Each structure stands twice: as C-alpha cells, then as structure tokens.
Amino acid sequence: MSIQADSNALVQESKDYTDQQRMSIRDLIGPVVVFAMFIGFWYLLSSVLLPVHKRFLLPRPDQVITDGFLVWRTGERRGLQPILLSLWDSAKIALIGLLITIIIGMSIAVLMSSRRWIERATWPYLVAIQSAPVLALTPLIRALIDDVRTQRLLVVVLIAIFPIVSNTLFGLLSADKSQHELFTLQGASRWTRLTKLQIPSALPNIFVGLRISAGLAVIGAVVGDFYFRQGGVVGIGAQIDVYRARLWGAELIAAIICASALGLVVFLFFGWVSRRAIGNWHITTRGN
Amino acid sequence: MITPSELLRFENVSMTFPDGTQALDDISLTVSAGEIVTVVGPSGCGKSTLLRIASQLEIHTSGHCSVDRDSIGYVFQDATLMPWRTVKRNVELIAELHKLDKDERQTRVAQAISLVGLNGFEDKYPRQLSGGMKMRASLARSLVMKPKVFLFDEPFGALDEITRERLNDELLQIFISEGFAGLFITHSITEAVYLSTRVLVMSNRPGKIIASFNVPFSFPRTHDLRYEPKFAEICGEISHSLRGAHS
Numbered sequence: 044m045s046i047q048a049d050s051n052a053l054v055q056e057s058k059d060y061t062d063q064q065r066m067s068i069r070d071l072i073g074p075v076v077v078f079a080m081f082i083g084f085w086y087l088l089s090s091v092l093l094p095v096h097k098r099f100l101l102p103r104p105d106q107v108i109t110d111g112f113l114v115w116r117t118g119e120r121r122g123l124q125p126i127l128l129s130l131w132d133s134a135k136i137a138l139i140g141l142l143i144t145i146i147i148g149m150s151i152a153v154l155m156s157s158r159r160w161i162e163r164a165t166w167p168y169l170v171a172i173q174s175a176p177v178l179a180l181t182p183l184i185r186a187l188i189d190d191v192r193t194q195r196l197l198v199v200v201l202i203a204i205f206p207i208v209s210n211t212l213f214g215l216l217s218a219d220k221s222q223h224e225l226f227t228l229q230g231a232s233r234w235t236r237l238t239k240l241q242i243p244s245a246l247p248n249i250f251v252g253l254r255i256s257a258g259l260a261v262i263g264a265v266v267g268d269f270y271f272r273q274g275g276v277v278g279i280g281a282q283i284d285v286y287r288a289r290l291w292g293a294e295l296i297a298a299i300i301c302a303s304a305l306g307l308v309v310f311l312f313f314g315w316v317s318r319r320a321i322g323n324w325h326i327t328t329r330g331n
Numbered sequence: 332m333i334t335p336s337e338l339l340r341f342e343n344v345s346m347t348f349p350d351g352t353q354a355l356d357d358i359s360l361t362v363s364a365g366e367i368v369t370v371v372g373p374s375g376c377g378k379s380t381l382l383r384i385a386s387q388l389e390i391h392t393s394g395h396c397s398v399d400r401d402s403i404g405y406v407f408q409d410a411t412l413m414p415w416r417t418v419k420r421n422v423e424l425i426a427e428l429h430k431l432d433k434d435e436r437q438t439r440v441a442q443a444i445s446l447v448g449l450n451g452f453e454d455k456y457p458r459q460l461s462g463g464m465k466m467r468a469s470l471a472r473s474l475v476m477k478p479k480v481f482l483f484d485e486p487f488g489a490l491d492e493i494t495r496e497r498l499n500d501e502l503l504q505i506f507i508s509e510g511f512a513g514l515f516i517t518h519s520i521t522e523a524v525y526l527s528t529r530v531l532v533m534s535n536r537p538g539k540i541i542a543s544f545n546v547p548f549s550f551p552r553t554h555d556l557r558y559e560p561k562f563a564e565i566c567g568e569i570s571h572s573l574r575g576a577h578s
Contacts, residue, residue, distance in 0.1 A: 221411045224388055228405050229428040239428075243415045324415045324456045 102292045111297025120285055121294060129268075130301045133278040136192070137264035137309070140199025141257055147200065148207030148256070149249070153237065155208070156215040173205040177263075181270045195267040195278070202263035203256040210252025214245025247325045250317035257313050261306040279305075336363045338402075338480045338512045339385060344394035345537075346380055353537035354380045355391070360531060360540065362480065367506060367513035369523040370540075371573060372533030378516045379408075380538070382482040385514065404478030404511070406486045410465035412457040412472075419444065419453040422471045429476065436475075443471040446505055463494040470502070474509070483515040487522065499525055500554060507550055520566050520573070525557060530565075532572045542572040 082104055089101045102110070116122035151169075155162040177198055188194050218240050226236050242249075268280025279302050286295035339362040346355040354377035362368045370378050383389040385398055386405050412421045422443055426436045444450060447467040457465055466486055473481065487495040499522060506513065517523050523530045524546055532542040544565060548556060556562055 219411065221407045221409065222413065225405075225407070225411055225425075226428070227388060228386055228403070229425055231428050235428065239424075240413070243413065246415070321415065324458065326458065 099290065099292050102296060107293050107296045107300070110293035111300075120282070121291065123297070126279070126282060126294070126298050126301055129277055129279045129282040129298075130305060133261075133264045133268055133280065133302070134305055136195045136267065136278065137199060137260045137305070140196045140263060141203060141260040141309075143196060144200050144203045144207060144256055144260060145253070148204045148252075149211050151204075152208050152211035152215060155212050156241065157233070162212070169205055169208055172201055175201075177201060177266060178270075185271070191271050191273045194271040195264065198267035198271070199260050199263035202266065203259040206255035206259065207249075207252045210248045210255075211245060214248030215241045217248070218244040246321050250313065250321065254310055254313045254317070257309040258306050261302070261309055265302050336365075337361050338364060339398045339514060340396070341381075341385075342395040342397075344384060344391045344396055346377070346384060346389065346391045355384075356537040356539045357394070358538070358540060362512045362514050364479070364512050365510065366529065367515055367527040368529045368531060369515040369517060369527035370531045370533055371517060371520060371523045371569065372538060373535050373573070374518070376533050376536050377538030378533055379484050382484050382514065382516060385480075385482055398480060402479035404473035404476065404481045406470055406473055406481065406483045408485050408488060410457070410462075410469040412465055412468055414457050417454050417456055418449060418460070418468050421457065421468055422475060425472055426475045439475045439477075440471075443474040446474060446508070447471045448501065461494075462490050463498060466490065466498060467501070470505075474505070477509070479511055481511050481513040481515075483513060483517075485516050485518065488518060495519075495522065496554065496557075502526065503550065503552060520569050521557060524562060524565050524569065525552065530569055532569060534575075541575065542569075544569055 085101075085104055089098060089103045093101060111126075112123055114122040116124040151165065155165050180201070184194050184197060188197065215237075222240055222244075223236070226240055231239075264278065265280035265283070268278030268282075269284055272278065272281040279298055283295060283298045283302070286292075286298060339360075341358050341360045344355060344358045345353070347353045358381065360368065370381060372378050380389060382405070384391045384396055386403055387400060413424065416424065419440060422440045423436055426439060431439070444453060447470050449464065449467050449471060452460070452464065452468075457468070460468065469486070487498050490498065503526065513527075515523070515526060517526075527546055530544045530546060531540050532544075533539065534541045546565060548562070
C-alpha cells in the first residue's frame, strides 16, 4: 500500500541523520589552523611587539611549558603540582556551586513560570544580581558570612545563576499553545503539565543556560579565590594572585591556562550531556 | 435533553468573546452515533470555536451544549506531537494522562498504531515523519482512549491533496471499525462530502448555520465516489450556499 512509499523515504531520511554525526579530518583543520595562529601571535607579542623591559610579564609559549608545566615542584608555591592542587580546589568549589546554582535557579524559574506576578516581582532582583559587581559585594559577604568555603560558593552562585533562570524560564514558557490545550482537555494537573510538557520542551533552553552557567561558575570560583582565601591549599585564583605579585610570569600564564582549561572541560562536558539527553529529537540547524 | 443515540447536542448556542466579537450565533445541531457531521464555512467564521465549546476549552455565553466530556477525542489542526517522544510514547500520552496502567496502555497503543498503519514506526521521532504520518500518530493518540465522539479541527488542512485523500479513506475505515461519531471542521467541500453523513454550512462571522445537506452515500465509500455525478451535484449545492455565506 501507499504507506510503503512513505516508509522507504523515511528509512533514507533516518540514514542521513546518522551519517552527519561522524567527525572527519576536515573538521579538525579549522581548530588546528586557528590554534597555530594563536601560538604564532603569542610569539610575536612576547618576542617582538612587547618592549624588552616588559617581556618578563608574558614569557614565550616554550618558556611557559618548561618553567610552568614541566617543573613539578620548587619551594612551596612554584611548579605544576601546586597549580594542579589549587586547580582541584577551585574545581570543587565551581562544581558544588554550580550544582547549588542549578537547583536554586531552576526552582526560581519554575516558580516564575507558574504565576505572572511572581515573574514580575522576581526579575528586578535577578537583573540586580546579574549586574552588581561582585567586587563591590565582597565587604558585605565577608561581614555576613564567616566560613570561607560558604563565601566562595556564594560568589559562584551570584555570578552563575542568571543564565540558568532566564533560559529555563524562557523554555518553560515556550511550549506550544495547542500542546497546552491537549493537556487541558485531559484535565492534567499543574504538576503533570510541568513534568510532561513544560520541562521536556524547555530542555534545549535549559542546556544552553547550563553551558553558560557552567562557564560562569568557573569564573566565579576563580574570582572568589581572589577575595576569599585562607591558609593551606588555596584556589587557583589565589595562586594566580600570588604569581602576579611575585612577577613569576611563566607560572602565572600556566595557572591561567589551567583555569581556562577547567572552564573548557566543564563547557564540553555539558555539551556532551546535552547531546546525550536531547540529541535524539532536537536538531540544530545551520542553514547549509 | 440528550437522547440515547445523540452524543453531542448544541441548543441555541451563542458565543461572544470578552473583546466583544460575536463568534457564534444561535447554533443548534446534534451528532448521533454512526454519524460524521461536517461543518464548512469561510475562514474566521467560528467553526473551530464550535469544537472548542464542545470540548470546554471555551465557555459559550448562552444556550446549552451537552456532551459526555470523558468520551471526547480531539484532533487538532496540527499534529501537536511532543518532539521529545517517539511515536509510541506520543500515542501513549493521553492514556498516560488518564493514568491507565502500563499493560493496558501497551495493548491499546499497539492497537491504535496498527489501526492508523504506523507499524514499524513506533520508535521514530516526529521530526523523522512526513506530515501525513504525524497526523496519523496524532489520530492514534486520540484513538487510544476509544472516544465516542471525535472532534476534528481541520486535521488534514495542511496536507497535500493526495495525502489528504488517502487519510480520508483511512479515517473512514477506522470510523467503520470503531463506530465513533464525528464532528469535522474543514475548508474543503470534497472532503466534507466524502467523509460525512451530513454537511452543515456556516455563514460569515457571527457564525450561523445557514444550510444542511444530507449525504446519502452508504459506507464503505471508495475513492471513485468523488467522480460520480451525484457527488458533484451535492458539492455544487454546498458551494452555492457557501457563496451565499461569503456575501
């Protein structure tokens, strides 16, 4: 019967979908070229463009590798081991903070989506949190909270919460009108509507928010380290501050690279989770 | 009062929206078991509002509408499938909302899927389906609850002519095997006559029923019926009264 014709077309179509997932060498060319240009520009900057008396601030890439990464440990603070230890310390803060941010942020978004007046009443505070410089809040945070760990987590939440709330809310409110009516017709409860319609249809937006917030959580952890620290192992931000103060250029750059790498790893991780969770049904389109 | 064979009854129903637009004016109609009643009319005349009142998505301002709300199946203009659910899980949705237990759901879903001819597509996502197949899945989703009255809101309006005719045939097959009553909204006169036992013509806003035509052809109907003189004659009469409706 005629359904057969449809089904052949469909089989072909689903094949196309799996084919486009495979990575080829061509996909690597772009990133490699850009990376080479980046390194080239760095050499140019540190050995030609910078005046000689400032070059110690920006060592060449090879110096960063030999002095920053290939030295395991000299003294208390120098070398790769202290960098990695403080990176791990900050990573923990960033991840725990992110988890708290996700829980609080999504709950706020769900509340805001449920009633118009809650949404209106909440926006100004979110925007205020988003635009207030954390630096200006540090004295207040220090006065209100004694525990350094709590202080650092608070900074992470303050910096990372906005994208999660706004993206989740946008997603929760963008379900189709007729899909809502379908649920109304079956007399679905608010909870059913939330869990079976609004949250699933918000997932693509939630993951966008998550990726942004994850990056910000790392920034939040590093920034928090600058202002809130105590003895023993300190966060990577505090480490960077020490290197800056002592003019240890290679270590400084190595620590910055490690902090960025942490942000990148977190970003990639959530991209991967997102593809696993919604890749089956949500496709991104680039128009070619 | 609703008599035993009558499943849906509108008595002098009028509807005025809060902004003052009058959508429906004094509509009276009944749909009985074994009937498919089709409403044709100019766009914006309030045809869909009729279904929305029958299903209580809107509340009419005067008159009376009686129907057993628990036995309604509603097929929307677009398929309204959930893109994150496979065909099978989409078809399961309404049964799930009615909290049917899992085994019961599985049996009914399998039945509905084979009724609409979607066997083999259970695990596909909506984006992988053609427009016609999405509509089939949407139909199956309603069939799962075995409704006594089906409300169709121009379900095939966005499909190409060939797919539309094919789905008309399949819908009639299911109508014969399942024995529901239907209230069908459409723009297409051919579709209206082919599918229904009675065609009602609605006027421009505010919608009023200005003519009613009985369609005498018995079931099952075959696709060649569309080319018979009697069929053309009825279509002609409906078209004529629709032109009156537009003026």
